[in-house]
Each structure stands twice: as structure tokens, then as C-alpha cells.
Amino acid sequence: MLINSPHCIWTVIRIGAILLLIVTCGSYFLPHRYDAPPALRIPSFRVANLTETSSTFNKTVVAFWQELASAILTAQPLCEPLKVLDESIHHPEDHFDPLEPYRKHPQRLVDFTDDDETALLRAHYAMRRSALHLAPKLAFAKGTTGIVTTADTHYMPVFLVSLRMLRRTGCNLPVEVFIDDWSKYDTTTCDIVMPSLNARCVVLSNIYNKNKLVKKPDHYQYKILSILFSTFQHVLFLDSDAFPAYDPSVLFTTPPYTTHGLVTWPDFFALTVSEHFYHIAGIPEEPASARFSTESGQLLLNKDTQRESLLMMVYYNYYGPEYYYPLLCQGSHGAGDKETFVQAAMAVGLPWYQVRTAPGALGRNWNGTFRGIGIAQADPGLDYEYGLPMRSHIHPGALWENKDLAHPNAKIEKALNRTRIAPRKPRPVFIHQNILKLDPGKVLKDKNDITFEPDGTMHRMWGSKEDMEKQLGYDVERRLWDVIAEEGCRLDQGSETCKEIRAYVREVFGWMDSIDRPW
Ligand SMILES: *[C@@H]1O[C@H](CO)[C@@H](O)[C@H](O)[C@H]1NC(C)=O
Ligand SMILES: *[C@@H]1O[C@H](CO)[C@@H](O)[C@H](O)[C@H]1NC(C)=O
Ligand SMILES: *[C@@H]1O[C@H](CO)[C@@H](O)[C@H](O)[C@H]1NC(C)=O
Ligand SMILES: *[C@@H]1O[C@H](CO)[C@@H](O)[C@H](O)[C@H]1NC(C)=O
Numbered sequence: 001m002l003i004n005s006p007h008c009i010w011t012v013i014r015i016g017a018i019l020l021l022i023v024t025c026g027s028y029f030l031p032h033r034y035d036a037p038p039a040l041r042i043p044s045f046r047v048a049n050l051t052e053t054s055s056t057f058n059k060t061v062v063a064f065w066q067e068l069a070s071a072i073l074t075a076q077p078l079c080e081p082l083k084v085l086d087e088s089i090h091h092p093e094d095h096f097d098p099l100e101p102y103r104k105h106p107q108r109l110v111d112f113t114d115d116d117e118t119a120l121l122r123a124h125y126a127m128r129r130s131a132l133h134l135a136p137k138l139a140f141a142k143g144t145t146g147i148v149t150t151a152d153t154h155y156m157p158v159f160l161v162s163l164r165m166l167r168r169t170g171c172n173l174p175v176e177v178f179i180d181d182w183s184k185y186d187t188t189t190c191d192i193v194m195p196s197l198n199a200r201c202v203v204l205s206n207i208y209n210k211n212k213l214v215k216k217p218d219h220y221q222y223k224i225l226s227i228l229f230s231t232f233q234h235v236l237f238l239d240s241d242a243f244p245a246y247d248p249s250v251l252f253t254t255p256p257y258t259t260h261g262l263v264t265w266p267d268f269f270a271l272t273v274s275e276h277f278y279h280i281a282g283i284p285e286e287p288a289s290a291r292f293s294t295e296s297g298q299l300l301l302n303k304d305t306q307r308e309s310l311l312m313m314v315y316y317n318y319y320g321p322e323y324y325y326p327l328l329c330q331g332s333h334g335a336g337d338k339e340t341f342v343q344a345a346m347a348v349g350l351p352w353y354q355v356r357t358a359p360g361a362l363g364r365n366w367n368g369t370f371r372g373i374g375i376a377q378a379d380p381g382l383d384y385e386y387g388l389p390m391r392s393h394i395h396p397g398a399l400w401e402n403k404d405l406a407h408p409n410a411k412i413e414k415a416l417n418r419t420r421i422a423p424r425k426p427r428p429v430f431i432h433q434n435i436l437k438l439d440p441g442k443v444l445k446d447k448n449d450i451t452f453e454p455d456g457t458m459h460r461m462w463g464s465k466e467d468m469e470k471q472l473g474y475d476v477e478r479r480l481w482d483v484i485a486e487e488g489c490r491l492d493q494g495s496e497t498c499k500e501i502r503a504y505v506r507e508v509f510g511w512m513d514s515i516d517r518p519w
Contacts, residue, residue: 051190054176055203057229061139062210065229068311069211071130072318079119081322083110084330096270096292098391103288105275108330112276120280120323124347127315128281131348135307142304145252146174146232150222151240153184157439157487159240160189163197164483166238171247173236175199178226180217193490204229214318220325220336223296224310224317233304239297242432245472251300251429254381256353261302262309262345264354265377265430266292268361272330273339280327281347291354293329296338297432298377305350312344355380356388357426358398360471362433364463366449373450373461374433376471382426399425428472436461438480440488444500451504458507481505 057065085108097103147166151159163175177194179185179201190201207229208217217225227237234252238244257263271286271293278285303310316324317340328339345352357378363371389395395404405420407413436443436450444451450461462468462477469475485505489498 075127077123079116131311145234162243165243181205260353261305263300267295308348309345316340373436376428379429
């Protein structure tokens with residue numbers, strides 16, 4: 001038929017094309033003699049120097065840093081460095097107690113005079129004014145979201161475990177890992193392993209040293225500098241030993257991040273800020289028992305809405321060791337940067353949100369006492385929605401209870417004949433394994449008390465599988481050890497480290513998981 005003939009011709013052409021395709025493509029699937037691609041045949045092939053690219057800062061960024069650094073140096077406090085009384089002593093008032101709302105801020109500064117305080121106030125005011133002028137010039141790539149961390153050589157293996165845990169959640173956000181300088185740079189890690197996990201190394205000294213007058217940064221100061229110099233607008237900062245239990249991308253799209261632009265997490269202890277900090281910053285005092293102090297293993301920050309806060313954070317950390325660390329954290333519990341984030345937002349009048357759900361201790365019972373090795377931190381979205389009650393004389397409990405949903409009149413409640421169930425406590429999203437570091441090459445070597453009983457029996461770190469599944473939805477510890485094995489066996493499947501980890505995994509997650517255990 002006339003109508004059908006073009007159709008027939010097309011069919012023949014199609015079949016022909018398909019045959020051709022099969023012949024051409026099929027040859028790829030036929031057995032071949034293996035020919036290595038040219039790159040692999042050259043003994044020392046060149047790797048693209050990705051770190052050099054990611055550590056190149058453009059003129060805008062360099063000019064901004066020059067201005068910020070000189071503003072910081074101009075706002076140097078003109079008084080002697082502060083001293084805190086008996087820093088190492090554990091004070092009972094460092095215990096957080098919301099039922100004592102009128103507790104005073106601890107007074108532990110030694111020989112602190114009004115003159116010192118005035119000098120600090122003037123310097124602070126100078127920086128506050130500079131921050132207002134500099135804020136519009138802050139350089140970042142608008143609309144970008146990513147994760148930032150710092151890792152020196154010592155923490156790099158720990159970080160690679162965290163990074164793999166992050167990727168196992170399905171999170172694809174780019175990661176920038178700040179290293180101090182080129183002496184900490186390792187080609188394999190930075191230019192091969194990291195890029196394969198959508199992460200890249202950034203050498204901080206490349207930008208920081210563009211100003212010759214600033215002091216070399218110290219331990220705690222790297223965190224805020226890495227946030228400052230990361231290219232992302234929306235930043236999740238994670239310590240190298242912290243990782244999420246599920247994909248954290250969603251945290252950027254929900255309150256409190258979208259409403260506040262700065263989200264922090266609580267530590268186990270009370271605030272130990274000196275009242276003088278508030279005088280110096282010229283802001284009202286925050287009650288000592290208003291909230292827990294901050295645990296800065298994780299932090300969310302929107303550089304666009306928190307510009308001035310970010311610049312004040314840099315200032316507090318730059319003058320941290322001499323002035324602001326003693327002012328902001330007088331306790332024995334982790335002096336350092338932890339209190340510089342919320343206080344900076346307060347000082348410039350910007351919003352901030354600290355997760356109210358208390359941190360959870362990860363660890364296990366060992367010879368009759370609990371041994372904590374890590375911290376579990378709640379999902380901020382769930383925390384915001386849950387709206388944890390502040391404990392008080394009419395609501396001494398720390399969580400919402402079924403009875404809080406009851407009709408105020410007991411008779412009516414009874415007649416209503418119903419039971420309303422209080423919402424579930426917010427589940428954790430971040431795990432900050434800050435005590436027992438998970439360096440695959442070391443974690444099992446020293447026969448630590450957590451993974452081994454005194455008699456040598458191997459053991460889980462965080463208690464039972466059932467508890468873990470109930471709290472986090474799946475056995476995170478099991479996944480963690482798979483990842484430790486992956487990282488520990490990456491270079492050499494036959495290494496002692498690899499064998500040791502695999503033996504531990506087999507023992508603890510193999511047969512031990514299948515029996516009723518006494519713990
Ligand atoms: C990458 O560049 C930096 C700085 O220019 C250099 O120190 C480093 O050795 C380079 N790495 C490689 C693998 O060429
Ligand atoms: C310089 O870098 C910043 C941050 O990565 C970026 O936002 C900006 O657009 C860059 N400026 C120029 C002129 O390339
Ligand atoms: C376990 O605790 C008991 C009593 O508290 C103590 O006597 C013993 O030395 C502890 N064992 C180890 C191995 O620390
Ligand atoms: C309350 O409700 C339950 C089921 O919803 C019913 O079995 C029970 O009889 C009711 N009690 C009263 C006192 O109405």
C-alpha cells in the first residue's frame with residue numbers, strides 16, 4: 001500500500017541503524033586484551049593540582065581581608081590580657097539549672113579593673129562600627145550551600161571517616177576542608193581522595209598571610225577563619241570528628257535556619273559568661289540560666305543575613321586567647337571559641353537560635369559507671385517545632401508530657417475520655433565523637449576501655465543496637481564501623497590495621513549481634 005510504503009522504508013532504515021549500533025557498541029563488550037589508558041602507563045602521572053585552584057583567592061576577597069584585618073588590628077583592646085581564677089576547677093554552678101533563674105554570672109576574672117573594662121568597651125565599639133561598614137563588602141558566592149571543616153594532618157584520617165559517613169546519608173553538598181598551610185598538604189588526600197567525595201582542600205595561609213601584620217592563628221581560631229573564607233553563603237560547619245546520622249541538606253530549607261540564619265547547639269554545661277562581657281558589648285545581660293552554653297562541633301550560618309555577626313565572631317576569636325575566651329567562658333569546660341558565636345549575634349542585634357533539646361551523651365556503662373565518648377545533637381527543625389518547655393516550678397519536667405495536653409478542668413477531661421499523646425522528643429541528627437577519636441589507624445591499637453573490656457572482649461561503643469535503632473532509626477554504629485573499615489583498608493587490604501578492624505567488625509556486629517547479650 002502506498003501509505004504504508006514510507007513506513008516500511010523507515011522500518012528497514014531503523015533496523016539497519018540498530019544493527020549498526022549493535023555492531024559498533026557490541027565490540028566494546030567483547031573480550032579485549034587489556035590496554036591501560038595512557039595516564040596509567042606513565043609511572044608518575046600528573047594529578048591536577050585542585051588544591052592550588054581552590055586555594056586561589058580573587059582580588060575582591062584579598063581586598064576584603066586586608067580591610068577586615070586592619071579593622072581588627074585597629075580595634076585592639078589596650079589593656080593587659082585577662083586572667084581567670086582557677087580555670088581547671090570544676091564549679092558546681094557550672095551545672096545548668098533552669099530552676100534557678102536568678103543565678104548570677106560567675107565572677108572569676110583576676111585583677112580586672114574598670115580601666116581594663118573601658119579599654120575593652122572602646123575597642124569593641126570601634127570594631128562594631130567597622131563591622132557595619134565592612135559587612136556589605138563580605139565576599140561569598142551568592143546562593144551556594146556547603147559544608148566547611150578544618151583538619152590538620154593529625155585529624156585528616158578522622159575527618160575522612162566523618163566525610164564518608166556524611167556521603168552515606170546521601171548528602172551531596174560540596175565540602176571545603178581548610179588546612180593551615182602547604183606543609184599540611186598531602187597530594188593523595190587532597191587531590192585524589194577528597195575530590196572523589198566532592199570535597200576539596202583549601203590552604204588557609206594562602207589568604208590569611210596576605211596581611212603581614214596579623215598574628216598566626218591558634219588552635220580554636222581556625223574554625224571561624226574557615227567559615228569566613230569559605231565560598232559558600234549557607235554554611236554548615238562541622239568539626240572533623242562530627243558527622244550527621246541523616247542527610248543534613250534539609251536543615252537549610254526549614255526553620256530555625258530560614259528564620260534565624262544562625263543555629264548553634266547546646267553543651268552539657270551552664271553559661272559561664274562574665275557579666276562584664278555585656279557591659280563591654282553595650283548590650284543587656286543574658287540571664288546565666290537562660291540556656292545551656294554552646295557546643296560548637298556543628299554550626300549553621302547564613303553569611304548574607306549574619307554579616308556583622310560573622311565579623312564580630314572573627315574579632316572575638318582573634319582576641320580570644322587574651323581577652324574574649326576568658327570573658328565568654330570562665331568555666332573549666334572547654335574554654336575557647338564555643339561562646340563567640342551566639343554572643344556575636346547578640347552584640348550586633350541579629351537573631352540566633354540555639355537548639356534547646358539537651359545534648360545526648362554517647363557511650364556505655366563500663367565497670368558500673370557511664371563512660372561518655374561522644375555527643376548526640378538534636379535536629380534543629382524538630383527542636384524548633386517541638387518547642388521544648390523551659391523547666392519551671394509549674395513544669396519541672398524537661399519534656400512535654402501527655403498531661404500537658406489535657407483539658408485544664410479535670411472533670412471535663414475525664415468526660416472527654418481520650419488520651420492525647422505528647423509529641424516525641426526531637427531525634428538527634430549530629431554525632432560529635434569528641435572523646436574517642438575514630439582514626440582507623442589508631443582507634444583499636446591502644447586497646448581503649450570503650451571497645452574492649454578489661455579481659456579483652458570486644459564491645460560496641462554506644463550501648464545496645466536496639467537503643468540506637470530506637471533513637472536514630474537505624475544502627476549508626478554499625479554503619480560507622482563499616483566506614484572505618486573502608487577507610488582503614490583503603491590503602492592496603494592486607495595491613496594490620498585493616499585486619500584488626502575487620503576482626504572487630506566480625507566479632508561485634510557478626511555473631512555478637514545474633515545472641516542475647518548481657519549488656
Ligand atoms: C600544588 O601547588 C602547590 C602550590 O603551588 C605546591 O606546593 C604543590 O606541591 C602542588 N602539588 C602538586 C601535586 O603539584
Ligand atoms: C571573588 O570570589 C568571591 C567568593 O568566591 C565571588 O563571590 C566573587 O564573585 C569573585 N569576584 C570576582 C571578581 O571574580
Ligand atoms: C571496677 O570497679 C571496682 C569498684 O568500683 C574497682 O574496685 C575496680 O578496680 C574497677 N576495675 C577496673 C578494671 O577499673
Ligand atoms: C472511653 O473510650 C473507650 C474507647 O474509646 C471505651 O472503651 C470506654 O468505654 C470509654 N469510657 C467511658 C467512661 O466512656
